[in-house]
């Protein structure tokens with residue numbers, strides 16, 4: 436039976452649900468806050484340059500999902516080689532590291548210290564395993580304090596803006612191959628000889644138009660099948676009627692509008708969704724929602740009059756003395772992301788909405804970042820012809836030590852709403868990847884069309900091995 440499905444948010448989760456539902460003949464309406472689809476997987480264009488909202492590469496372990504995406508994209512998708520490095524104490528460590536590269540670069544005293552710490556912690560754990568609550572516990576328990584102090588502690592503190600002792604171990608446990616870096620150190624220390632299992636040396640990426648092209652194609656598919664995507668439309672209210680949602684209220688061009696449907700899929704931030712319910716939820720749920728925070732990001736996108744800066748896709752900068760956390764050179768993702776004789780960089784800065792980094796004027800931010808680029812040896816007098824910044828308020832759901840209790844509490848309200856499916860990174864307050872959000876969208880469509888149990892959707896990106904690398 437054809438259903439009217441209203442989807443809140445047009446990022447990968449909302450779009451993929453809409454795509455599969457429209458394909459099956461349902462009437463689909465997407466309501467999107469922004470002036471463009473794509474959510475976090477959007478790309479920005481300036482002259483002949485393309486900048487993702489932070490470089491996004493598509494990788495999945497799900498063959499069916501890969502087939503769906505490659506069929507959708509046709510010859511617009513290619514496999515790009517991946518090369519990541521970690522810049523630590525003035526040296527670049529290539530990943531996956533070759534033994535020679537490691538041995539020639541790592542300070543022998545540091546290696547010895549790490550090795551001792553590693554031996555200590557593994558021996559101690561054989562006698563009695565230490566408690567594991569936080570990200571810090573989890574890492575130190577496996578790799579020792581020395582390795583934690585060198586890389587993981589500083590990187591995590593920069594990423595989250597709070598000490599890793601305040602972040603749940605769940606995050607570390609899921610980001611397994613983030614810790615491949617640790618495998619790397621262990622390899623250096625002779626504690627491991629096998630190649631990293633989960634590292635993909637290639638990723639899918641659009642030939643032109645950046646990662647945003649994937650989302651544009653999904654939207655084209657939806658509208659091609661008669662679905663509608665309403666842009667510049669902020670969901671402000673969700674009206675309940677007995678056990679379900681009756682209609683959704685949104686503001687577009689200063690006007691308040693409503694839309695009704697049989698089923699509603701929400702991919703907008705969980706705390707905002709719960710607070711938009713009408714009748715309003717009990718105060719205790721609002722308090723929980725208010726305590727569920729997101730880490731934000733600001734990107735400095737710079738255009739450089741030089742052919743290339745490096746050949747890396749990602750450069751990680753763990754040291755706290757640098758504000759920049761990661762650097763991407765879009766040309767290394769697709770050669771079409773910059774003109775042949777020019778290049779560009781995306782500098783990723785973690786922040787909170789309203790703080791110094793979030794509010795800094797572009798000129799000040801550019802000056803500060805250029806000083807860092809020089810110190811990092813990445814800018815050596817090259818001319819910057821233009822720059823602009825982009826921002827994400829809801830970049831990373833912050834996994835505080837009790838975040839899962841908060842999510843469970845919110846689901847006390849959501850579970851009884853029969854015609855609601857919350858999915859995606861924001862909708863479930865789950866630190867997932869793009870492929871997970873797309874898969875959730877597909878499964879939501881199967882739930883609506885064929886009665887697939889909801890529990891199948893909620894399993895995605897919960898399992899520890901679901902992740903290939905840190906995002």
Ligand SMILES: Cc1cc2nc3c(=O)[nH]c(=O)nc-3n(C[C@H](O)[C@H](O)[C@H](O)COP(=O)(O)OP(=O)(O)OC[C@H]3O[C@@H](n4cnc5c(N)ncnc54)[C@H](O)[C@@H]3O)c2cc1C
Pocket residue numbers: 443444445446447448449466467468469472473474475476488489490491492493494668669670671702703704707732827830831858859860861862867868869870872906
């Ligand atoms: C810097 C960075 C790099 C990443 N790199 C990768 C990568 O390389 N590979 C990978 O697989 N994943 C990556 N990810 C993760 C990936 O971006 C997410 O998993 C994915 O985009 C989540 O899709 P989503 O649809 O669930 O959420 P979103 O993309 O956040 O979409 C939610 C949508 O809801 C809309 N919305 C919000 N509020 C409202 C409202 N009130 N009314 C209407 N609409 C609203 C938003 O505008 C947005 O369009 C990265 C994430 C970040 C932050």
